[in-house]
Amino acid sequence: MTPVPPCSPAGPAGLCVRLCLGLAQLCLGLLLSLCLAGQAVQAVEYSIPGTEVRTLPRSANGRDYVLYVSLPSSYATNPERRYPVIYACDGYWDFPLLNAELGNLSYDGAVPECILVGMAYGGTNPNVGALRQIDLTPWMPAAPDKGHAAEFLSVIESQIIPYVETQYRADSSYRVLTGSSYGGIFTVFALFEKPGLFQGYIAPSPSLWWQNSQMKTVVDQYAAAHTSLAARLYLTWGSDESYSIRYTTKELFLQLQALKLTGLEVAAREMTGERHAGPKGESFNRGLRYVFAPRAPIAPTGFDPGYMAQSSFVNLSTRGRVGAGEDALVGGLVIQGLVPKRVLVRAVGPTLANFNVQDPLRDPKFTVTRVSTQEQVATCDNWQERPDASDIAAYSRVVGAFPLTVGAKDAAMILTLEPGLYTVTVESVDGSSGVALLETYEMVP
Numbered sequence: 001m002t003p004v005p006p007c008s009p010a011g012p013a014g015l016c017v018r019l020c021l022g023l024a025q026l027c028l029g030l031l032l033s034l035c036l037a038g039q040a041v042q043a044v045e046y047s048i049p050g051t052e053v054r055t056l057p058r059s060a061n062g063r064d065y066v067l068y069v070s071l072p073s074s075y076a077t078n079p080e081r082r083y084p085v086i087y088a089c090d091g092y093w094d095f096p097l098l099n100a101e102l103g104n105l106s107y108d109g110a111v112p113e114c115i116l117v118g119m120a121y122g123g124t125n126p127n128v129g130a131l132r133q134i135d136l137t138p139w140m141p142a143a144p145d146k147g148h149a150a151e152f153l154s155v156i157e158s159q160i161i162p163y164v165e166t167q168y169r170a171d172s173s174y175r176v177l178t179g180s181s182y183g184g185i186f187t188v189f190a191l192f193e194k195p196g197l198f199q200g201y202i203a204p205s206p207s208l209w210w211q212n213s214q215m216k217t218v219v220d221q222y223a224a225a226h227t228s229l230a231a232r233l234y235l236t237w238g239s240d241e242s243y244s245i246r247y248t249t250k251e252l253f254l255q256l257q258a259l260k261l262t263g264l265e266v267a268a269r270e271m272t273g274e275r276h277a278g279p280k281g282e283s284f285n286r287g288l289r290y291v292f293a294p295r296a297p298i299a300p301t302g303f304d305p306g307y308m309a310q311s312s313f314v315n316l317s318t319r320g321r322v323g324a325g326e327d328a329l330v331g332g333l334v335i336q337g338l339v340p341k342r343v344l345v346r347a348v349g350p351t352l353a354n355f356n357v358q359d360p361l362r363d364p365k366f367t368v369t370r371v372s373t374q375e376q377v378a379t380c381d382n383w384q385e386r387p388d389a390s391d392i393a394a395y396s397r398v399v400g401a402f403p404l405t406v407g408a409k410d411a412a413m414i415l416t417l418e419p420g421l422y423t424v425t426v427e428s429v430d431g432s433s434g435v436a437l438l439e440t441y442e443m444v445p
Helices: 012-037 089-110 128-135 149-167 182-194 212-223 243-257 282-290 351-353 389-399
Strands: 051-055 065-070 083-088 115-121 170-178 200-205 227-238 260-271 315-322 327-333 341-349 364-370 375-380 410-418 420-428 433-444
Touching: 051 212, 065 089, 065 149, 083 089, 089 115, 089 282, 115 149, 115 375, 128 149, 128 170, 128 182, 149 170, 149 182, 170 182, 170 282, 182 200, 182 212, 200 282, 212 243, 227 243, 227 282, 243 260, 260 282, 315 327, 315 420, 327 433, 341 351, 341 364, 341 375, 341 389, 341 420, 351 433, 364 410, 375 410, 389 410, 410 420, 420 433
Parallel strands: 083 115, 083 170, 170 200, 200 227, 227 260
Antiparallel strands: 051 065, 065 115, 315 433, 327 420, 341 410, 341 433, 364 375, 364 420
C-alpha cells in the first residue's frame, strides 16, 4: 500500500484545511440567514401571461366597460389564423377561471384555441353588484336599478364585438356567450333576443325565476313564430342550490326538448353536491366542450362525451304467478360501481287487489341471494312488522311506488347492497298460490 504524504489533501493537514473551510462556509450561511430573516420578502402582483386589459369609451347606455382579453398561445406565430371568441359576463370573477379551463381543454384537443374576452366594469371601485343587476336582468326597462339586459346586449352587439373583431383576428362565424346566475339568464335571453349573434351559449345556474319565470313565455312566443334556431345551449345547476334555480333550469331544458326547434342543440347536467357558485368550474369545462364539440380538434367519444345529463334507471317490476317450491318467482338485480347502494325491494300480493288483479298471493315473502357466493343476504315477510316500516312507507312515496295496504301481508325491505349480482326469490309463506309483483327501486339520495 502506498503511504499518504502528510501534506496531501487526504492527509492530516489536508483534513484540517477541509474542516476549516467547512466551518467558514457554515458560519457564512448562518450569517446570511440571519440577515435575510430581518428582511421582508418582496411581494409583487401576479399577472396572467398572454392577457390584456382594454378600456372602452363610455357606451351608449352611459356605463364604462373594460375588457379582459386572453390570446391563444399560437396567436403571435400564426398571423393568418383567426380564432373563435368566447365572451364572458362577470369577467371580474370568471375570467381567470375560464382562462384556466380553456388552456387545459385546448391542450387536450377538446376545444380549439380561442380568444377569451371577459366583460367587466371600468371606473374607480365600481359597484359590481348593482351594475350587473342593471345590465344582466331583462324585461324591466322602466326600473333604473334592474331590467336593462336589452341595452347591454345592444352594447355588446354594436360596440364590444366590433371592437374585438377589429383589434384581434377573430373568427366572426363562431362566437360563444357565457354567464352564471344573472349572467345565466342574460345568456339565455340573448339567445332568443338576438338569434344568430352567438352560436354557442353556456348558462350555469341561470336565474330563470326572474320576473315570475318570464323566460318560459318568451320561449313559447319564439316557437310560435319560428321553427328553427341555429345554436348550441348548455345548461347546468347545482344539486344543492335553491329550488327555484333547479326547477326552472330543468323546466327550460324539457321545454326546449319538446319544442324540437330545428338546429337547436341543448344539453343539461346537474352538478352533484354543488350550491350556487360552485358549479361554475365544472360547468365551464363541460360547457366549452359541448358548444365546441363540432369544432373539437379531437372528436369526443360517442359513448360518454362528458357533458350530457345523467339519468338513473330507478325501477324494474315483474308480475307472475307464485306458488311453493319450484313455482317461485325469481328476479335479478345488479349493483354496479365501487360503493354500496341502497335499494327498496317489494314483493306485493294482497295490495294488488286494489288494482283489480285477480287471485293475488295472500302472503308473499322474498329472499335476496348474492350470486357469487350464494349467500342469503336478506329475507323479508310482512313489511309492517319491520322496525323501519315508516321508512319503507316514506321511501315508497319518494320513489313513486304505490302505497301498500295497511294490515296486508305484503313484503318490503330497504337494503344496502354491495356491488354485485343478486337474485330475488318470491315465494308463498302458507303454500298457497297467487299473483305477485316483484319490484326493485334505486333509492336516489
